Amino acid sequence: MKQTLTGRLLKREQAVPGSARVNEDLAPARLVEAALANGEGVLASNGSLVVDTGERTGRSPLDRFVVDDPAIHDKVCWGKVNAPISRESYERICSGVAGYLYGRELYVVRGFAGSDRNHSRKVCVICERASQALFIHQMLVRPSARELASFGEPDIYVLAAPGYHCDPESDGVNSSAAVILDLAHGGIVVAGTGYSGEIKKAIFSYMNYLLPVEDDVLSMHCSANIDPQTGQTAVLFGLSGTGKTTLSADPSRLLIGDDEHGWSEHGIFNIEGGCYAKAIDLSPIAEPDIYQAIRFGAVCENVILDPESREPDYTDVSRTQNTRVAYPVEHIKSVKLDGRGGVPSVVLFLTCDAFGVLPPISKLSREAAMYHFMAGFTSKVAGTEEGVVEPQPTFSALFGEPFMPLAPSVYADMLGSRIDKTCARVYLVNTGWQGGAYGTGYRISLAVTRSLVAAALSGDLDNAGYEHDDRLNLDIPVECPGVSPVVLNPRNTWATGEAYDEAAEKLASMFEAHMGKRYPELDEAVLNAGPHHIA
Incomplete structure (x- = not known):
């Protein structure tokens, strides 16, 4: 150098x-x-430093x-x-x-x-x-x-x-x-x-x-946490807006990190020493750990303050929907301060499906895990990138392609070998829409997603068994503690089954077209584990 x-x-x-x-x-x-002396920002009532990022309020x-x-x-x-x-x-x-x-x-x-x-x-x-x-x-x-x-x-x-x-x-x-x-x-x-x-x-x-x-370390765009009693470690993959930060800040588990990790032969480790959370609609009830982490030492970007009281208004998106807050991990009450965990036993892929087709949670085989890791289907949420004003369905390999310099197959092969060695359970979690597409349906509630994730981590989700969806090629749980069986299968939540089938067919065709074009030499067993349209 x-x-x-x-x-x-x-x-x-x-x-x-x-x-x-x-x-x-x-x-x-x-x-x-x-x-403050330089005029770069102001103090909010909670003690955080609030700054305006200027012309650009997201990545470019x-x-x-x-x-x-x-x-x-x-x-x-x-x-x-x-x-x-x-x-x-x-x-x-x-x-x-x-x-x-x-x-x-x-x-x-x-x-x-x-x-x-x-x-x-x-x-x-x-x-x-x-x-x-x-x-x-x-x-x-x-x-x-x-x-x-x-x-x-x-x-x-x-x-x-x-x-x-x-x-x-x-x-x-x-x-x-x-x-x-x-x-x-x-x-x-x-x-x-x-x-x-x-x-x-x-x-x-x-x-x-x-x-x-x-x-020879797998670097991952994921959050991670650990059960303090059993030492069970879980990683949660996902692009911005899918819930990595929110779901990893679980008061019953210790947070390892919310966004960036490495997976070595000895376990995982946080690449960072802090968290960078979306602040839109933040509330002390839905996300208490993150809400309380915003105090002196934290940096808020583009959050709107009351001019008199300096109280943050996290619902105000007049500046941008991509309001953000950065804080050190120790601002979270339940945190593993050394930033390290054991070999993951559970892997969660978080996707935000704006079509409202994917189930809230489904279990993946090893081949299906490889498929969805390389597909990286999700929706870019408003404000995360310049010009994104509403959810846009997209394929982002590895659930983090914008940050990956190497070919997706390099990271995917490393993940596959680690699944083989550890027998980690893998689930696909939809934190997007249900009952219809964006604009018609509704966003899956955080409470439902938390319950499903908790059941996946504990193993309770596997007790009642699964039903297979041939079009999506996914195993959908029949029951989950604390969650109505109706919402587990997304077809049940649409106005008509025919409308759902039409949307599901469209999404399955999108998967086929993308994967065929992007990975023309993909292993046949992996390719066959993905969605397929049904004529």
Whole structure:
């Protein structure tokens, strides 16, 4: 890394020699003070720092790039998700960002990506804003005083400059914003966007390259928790808006993490040290743990406050539906502070079905698990990405394709081998619609989903047996404690069975068309485990 222009620029001593002041590893209280003094945000009545992210209130997928380098060219799955950018363009943007930061007060945060030190990477983030430094301080695994004293050279450097605007014409990017990963030399640049989730996801994307390639660790876009009595560990896959954070914050279990994990031969570990939850319609009744976690040290993005009382109004989406809050994991009452768990015995795939066709829960065979992992069917929910204003059905491989630099088959093969070794039970959970599609039906209640997940984790869901749906190729439970049998089969909830069959046929055909086009050489046993239209 040091031999490249990027490496030289990203070293603190060289990247910011003309800065008015470089603030290294400040405590959260001091970062809050700095953010308030700089006019970056205000304090809410609950003590959290509330900031406005500016023009961009969600991720910008079209502004994400990977530097095309001979060292990684044959490993990366190039395409719309991993769009290539030349090293010349990347270095030009880095140089521009460094020049922009010259003379400014900066905030440097050092931490780990990975709570298991056998597989962690040292990360150094250089921020233009104190509020973003607070955000990433809470999201990274925070080093002990001893670890910080002997931190040494970071493995990954990040430059975060929301005030810098790229020139699309000369820089070879699509807009004034750019998120660029230099996987060959340990660099990340996040420019032109104040949405802090871009920093978090860029680091995650980098780890999704390093862990499988260098450590033989399956990196996963999932939440995880553990039963404190039995030690049973569960992982919950899902894109934003499917319920990963909400369902993993279970008061009867200990939270390991809400979004990013690695699965090694010894168990799982949180890649992060914090949580990044959607705040829309948050309530102390439905989500008490998350609600109470929003206090001093937390960072809220685009949450609307009462101008007098400073009380947050989580129902107000006038700014964006993608209101967010970041907080350290220790703000959750029931948490496993070391961020580690055993080998998972239960795997849950969370999907938000806007067609209202998939059952609230179904059990998957090993082949069906591989199929749905590679399909990654869900719906993008409003506000998570720029331009998404209502649920949009989509296929996102691995339930996290926007963050995966390698081919989906690499991660899927690793998951399949782990299912074989551990005999983990796998379930598909629909947290989307029932009784009709979006606009006609209704969102499956959180209470129902919690009951189904609890029954899957305990094994109670298997007691009454299953009925097989030939079209969807899913095993649907006949009974579940605390849940009406009527809602278990989605066909029962529609106005007519014929209307449901028509929608189910459409969805099954979508699966067939997508998988046939995306994976023309998919193993036949895996392909046959997925949905099939019935003429």
